[in-house]
Amino acid sequence: MKEVIATKNAPGAVGPYVQATKLNNLVLCSGQLGIDVATGKMPETVEEQAHCSMKNMGAILAEAGSDYSKVLKTTIFLADMNDFAKVNEIYKSYFGTEFPARSCVQVAKLPLGGLVEVECIAYV
Secondary structure, eight states: OEEEEOOTTSOOOSSSSOSEEEETTEEEEEEEEOOBTTTTBOOSSHHHHHHHHHHHHHHHHHHTTOOGGGEEEEEEEESOGGGHHHHHHHHHTTTTTOOOEEEEEEOSOOGGGOSEEEEEEEEO
């Protein structure tokens, strides 16, 4: 049975979707913008937003009973591919030495003027 995952340790959805859904041992995490959960605001730099995106994703994974080590696939959406190297350095710091499969694309625009958004599929 499908379960909706929701935590106050990550920003709520900014549209008609949920933070994540879980089916059996599979967790599908919606895209996480770089919103600072403590302030409810988006920091200015791509580096700060990337950290917030990853922390928000981590909080949702924890609520689902998972963590970064169980992430199978991620997708990174960038407003500017010139930020790839900066975001890549921050991203890899959350996974240690075992990385998941990944796609990274530049998009025309992200919600709320975001610079980066990260989504994932993980297991429990």
